[in-house]
Amino acid sequence: MTSVGSRSLGERKLPPYIPLLFPAVAFMVLMYIWPFVSSVLQSFLVGKGQPSLANYVKVWELYRKDIVFTFGITLFNTALTGVVAVIFSVYFRIRQNRISALLSAIFKLPIFIPFVVVSQMMNSFLAPHGLLNTALAQLGIVNLEKPLQLFNFAGLSFGFAWKQIPFAVLIIHGGFQMIDNSYIEAARSVGAKMPSIILRVLVPMNKSSIIVALVLVYSQIIGTFTLPYMLIGGKVPTTITVDIAHRVNYFRDFGVANALGVCSYIMVLFTAAYYLRSKIREARQEVSG
Amino acid sequence: MNRILRKSAELALLVLVFLIVIGPMVSLFLWSVAQKWYWPHPLPQAITFDYWAQALGLKTSLAIGAVSIVSAFTLSLLIAAATVVIAMAIAIPAGYALAKYKIPFGTIVLFLFLLPNAFPQQPVFVNILQLFTRIGLAGTVPGVMLIHILVGLVYGVWITNATFRSIPPSMEEAARSVGATAFKAFYRISLPLAAPGLFSSAVFVFLTSLDEFTGTFFIGLPFINTLPLTLYSSSGYNMQFASVIALILLVPSVLFMLLIQKVLKAEYVGGMG
Numbered sequence: 001m002t003s004v005g006s007r008s009l010g011e012r013k014l015p016p017y018i019p020l021l022f023p024a025v026a027f028m029v030l031m032y033i034w035p036f037v038s039s040v041l042q043s044f045l046v047g048k049g050q051p052s053l054a055n056y057v058k059v060w061e062l063y064r065k066d067i068v069f070t071f072g073i074t075l076f077n078t079a080l081t082g083v084v085a086v087i088f089s090v091y092f093r094i095r096q097n098r099i100s101a102l103l104s105a106i107f108k109l110p111i112f113i114p115f116v117v118v119s120q121m122m123n124s125f126l127a128p129h130g131l132l133n134t135a136l137a138q139l140g141i142v143n144l145e146k147p148l149q150l151f152n153f154a155g156l157s158f159g160f161a162w163k164q165i166p167f168a169v170l171i172i173h174g175g176f177q178m179i180d181n182s183y184i185e186a187a188r189s190v191g192a193k194m195p196s197i198i199l200r201v202l203v204p205m206n207k208s209s210i211i212v213a214l215v216l217v218y219s220q221i222i223g224t225f226t227l228p229y230m231l232i233g234g235k236v237p238t239t240i241t242v243d244i245a246h247r248v249n250y251f252r253d254f255g256v257a258n259a260l261g262v263c264s265y266i267m268v269l270f271t272a273a274y275y276l277r278s279k280i281r282e283a284r285q286e287v288s289g
Numbered sequence: 290m291n292r293i294l295r296k297s298a299e300l301a302l303l304v305l306v307f308l309i310v311i312g313p314m315v316s317l318f319l320w321s322v323a324q325k326w327y328w329p330h331p332l333p334q335a336i337t338f339d340y341w342a343q344a345l346g347l348k349t350s351l352a353i354g355a356v357s358i359v360s361a362f363t364l365s366l367l368i369a370a371a372t373v374v375i376a377m378a379i380a381i382p383a384g385y386a387l388a389k390y391k392i393p394f395g396t397i398v399l400f401l402f403l404l405p406n407a408f409p410q411q412p413v414f415v416n417i418l419q420l421f422t423r424i425g426l427a428g429t430v431p432g433v434m435l436i437h438i439l440v441g442l443v444y445g446v447w448i449t450n451a452t453f454r455s456i457p458p459s460m461e462e463a464a465r466s467v468g469a470t471a472f473k474a475f476y477r478i479s480l481p482l483a484a485p486g487l488f489s490s491a492v493f494v495f496l497t498s499l500d501e502f503t504g505t506f507f508i509g510l511p512f513i514n515t516l517p518l519t520l521y522s523s524s525g526y527n528m529q530f531a532s533v534i535a536l537i538l539l540v541p542s543v544l545f546m547l548l549i550q551k552v553l554k555a556e557y558v559g560g561m562g
Contacts, residue, residue, distance in 0.1 A: 015390070016386070016390065016471065017386040017390040017392050019382075020382035020383060020385060020386035021382070021383050021386045021387070021392070021398065023378075023379045023382070023383070024379045024380060024382070024383035024402075024442060024446060025383070025398060025401060027379060027438070027439070027442060028401045028402065028439075028442070029401070031417065031435060031438075031439045032401070032404065032405060032413060032439060033401070033404075034416075034420075035412075035413045035414075035415075035416035035417045035420065036404070036408070036412075036413050036416075038416045038419075038420075039412040039413060039415065039416045042416070095299070099299045099300065099303050100299075102303060103302070103303055103306055103307075106306060106307055106310050106311070107306070107310070108547070108550075109310060109314075109543065110310060111546075112542050112543045112546035112547065112550075113539055113542060113543060114496075114500035114502075114517075114538060114539075114542055115500075115502065116500060116502040116517040116520060116521070116535075116538065117317075117500075117520075117535045117538050117539045117542070118313075120317065120520055120524055120531050120532065120534075120535040121313035121314065121316060121317050121535065122313060123524055123531075124313075124316045124317060124320050124528060124531075124532065125312060125313040125316040125317075130316060131312060131313075131315065131316035131319065131331075132312065132316075134330070134331045135312075135331060137331075138331050162309070162310070162313065166310075219406075219407065219408070219409070222409055223408075223409030223410060223411060225411050225502075225503045225506070226502050226503065230521065230524060241409070241411050244411055244412065244415060245411075245506070245507075248415055248418065248507065254415065254416075254419055257412070257415050258412060258415070258416070260412075261409070261411065261412025261415065262412070264409045264411075264412065265408055265409070265412070268407070268408060268409065271407075272407035272408055275403070275406070275407045276400065276403055276404075276407050279399070279403050280396055280399055280400070280403070283399050284396075
């Protein structure tokens with residue numbers, strides 16, 4: 001009698017994961033999903049809520065150069081990061097000596113430095129009379145009367161590369177370490193030279209971690225506000241993130257800001273889809289395995 | 290000969306990478322102690338630690354600029370501490386539930402915590418600003434804390450989830466089979482085993498809050514000045530203070546991340562600040 005009673009009580013009780021998950025899920029719905037959906041909806045509204053494409057017309061008229069600039073800097077830096085990070089990761093995988101150990105320790109530093117600090121560093125380092133220009137002038141490479149102007153595409157790329165290449169190396173090198181030495185030895189025993197071992201054995205076997213690194217780098221660069229804001233600010237051309245801040249801070253124009261936001265969503269659509277799909281697949285495998 | 294050539298090429302690479310990585314940091318340090326630094330001098334002409342002294346509250350001098358760092362630092366630490374407590378209180382149960390239960394719609398829940406990493410967050414902050422302005426949370430400490438909790442919660446859930454996943458379910462089942470309640474099994478078995486992972490996750494959430502810029506910029510300005518925002522506002526006119534603040538933010542980030550990096554997945558650490 002008591003056992004039946006307690007069981008039916010148990011059946012009426014909520015499954016335990018509901019109260020455990022509820023606070024986090026509720027918080028995310030209120031603080032993330034709602035504003036996210038609202039950013040998309042509001043980009044199609046003007047005035048007191050009439051549906052319109054006026055915000056996008058304004059984006060096209062005022063900011064198409066910045067959209068191209070953002071896309072350009074993102075593609076350029078993702079490609080640069082990809083090439084350089086793969087080269088260094090391969091180097092760290094193949095050469096294990098004191099020099100490579102030192103190098104890989106130095107490479108860890110930028111990863112852990114927050115973007116806001118990186119921005120300030122670059123702000124002083126890349127300035128017309130900053131440390132980079134004066135150092136290059138000492139070497140006779142730069143004339144300080146005409147210093148390198150770096151608060152633009154070049155300097156922004158330097159900043160992104162400085163921070164993102166070590167981050168990509170961390171992920172990609174992790175992937176290379178999973179590849180057993182026997183594969184390299186097998187390729188070598190059939191007469192393969194190092195370049196072809198790298199291109200035809202190591203890189204293909206590590207494709208997934210290279211793609212993950214590049215997907216993360218790509219979407220981070222598009223979404224980064226601090227570095228372009230502190231380095232380029234309102235100069236033209238600048239990035240979408242800076243434009244959004246100007247639209248909001250100077251004009252309280254949330255419609256155009258949101259339309260710019262949707263443009264940045266569209267730019268990451270493919271990388272976001274790839275990221276979400278691979279993470280969900282990974283989580284499912286962990287559950288079943 | 291070939292060997293020597295290769296070794297010197299490697300050394301040259303080492304020096305080049307070292308200079309590129311360390312250069313911006315050296316620039317930051319030099320500026321933080323520069324009293325006089327006019328070009329074309331490669332190094333500051335006069336050195337002072339007054340900016341450090343003033344930043345740390347040891348000295349008050351209006352002559353070198355009246356940037357209040359102590360209050361911003363205190364505020365940042367308080368916000369970060371509160372953020373850790375609240376975010377972890379929400380994240381630990383969620384991470385545990387995702388690790389231990391088969392949840393219908395589990396994929397949708399996972400999705401929810403992945404989205405902020407997949408899409409730019411700035412448009413979300415902009416819309417939270419609109420919402421917060423309506424309900425009076427914009428420009429307030431609780432409003433900024435909510436933003437920091439949002440940023441930290443996602444990482445908190447993922448790291449605690451991975452931590453609890455690594456504990457074999459048989460441990461808790463054994464405790465349950467000798468009569469422990471579900472809560473007791475969690476409290477006495479899983480929680481102590483998970484402690485290092487949970488601690489790392491809390492440290493990480495603390496650092497994301499300490500370094501958070503973009504969300505605070507929209508929600509907090511102009512009333513709430515955390516350390517990163519003080520850094521930003523002084524960088525325009527007082528290079529020395531900006532550099533001191535940047536170094537104050539840099540040191541704990543690098544030290545703690547080096548401590549906890551083993552527990553973290555590589556991809557978490559890229560998007561900070």
